[in-house]
Amino acid sequence: MKVAINALQNAQGPDTGAAPVRRPSLGQRWKGSRNLLPALLFLGLFFFAPLIGLLLRGVLEPEPGLGNYAQLFANSAYTRVLINTFSVAGLVTLISVLLGFPLAWAITLVPQGWGRWLLNIVLLSMWTSLLARTYSWLVLLQSSGVINKALMAMGIIDTPIEMVHNLTGVVIGMSYIMIPFIVLPLQATMHAIDPMVLQAGSICGASPWTNFWKVFLPLCRSGLFSGALMVFVMSLGYYVTPALLGGAQNMMLPEFIIQQVQSFLNWGLASAAAALLVAITLVLFYLYLKLQPESPVGNPR
16 A cells, blocks of 8 residues: 555655746737727727827927917916816815705615716706707896896895806806716715615614714725716816806817917917817826725835
């Protein structure tokens, strides 16, 4: 018996622990990459080529250099446009979060049938024409509109309030349009939260307020961050609503770009402003990834 055991051990070789893991070669790792060639060609032709052309125009027209970027920050009128853009985007994001959070919570808490109806109403507002929604707010907010007439009939105001062609109209119109973009990711995140987690917090002695701040809100962080980022980035690049509801004193960067191209044929300055929007978007997206603990670029724990 011992001779058979020794022969079996010699045939198996010495025990060196776990078998070494063979790393795939470079050829194996890139074996299926040729399937991505059509998609890469499409992105290169319709995305990267125009983007590179945009960046080149910003530094080559009307003369090579960074003069267009220096002009954007040196000219007080252009600086005001940048400030207006970030101010409006920040206000719209804040209002959308404050209004969208309780709406997403209500959709999650109400019975399933009612929640489905509320969610369909939110989706319907997204599917309605953007131009039609903006003109609707123009009719509602003007001096002779329904809102001013209702406020005057209730005795709250004596004279109509100017709510169009200024910052107020832009923020109201854009917030209404942006709320669905924060409700959808928030509602999906809230729906995925296990109610037993909140019950466990209550059993451990947490008050409803503490349970909300310490348990529920941190669990909603991913949906809150993604929705807020989406709203902020989309607000930076919005054109229709600020153009119709805003005024010359509240011009935003997209309207400024259109004006430089159509009215002044200043492609260099317009390209520099557009490149600035792209750069800001990429920086915000990178910061969002850094803040997400499950992100591959997040800080290791």
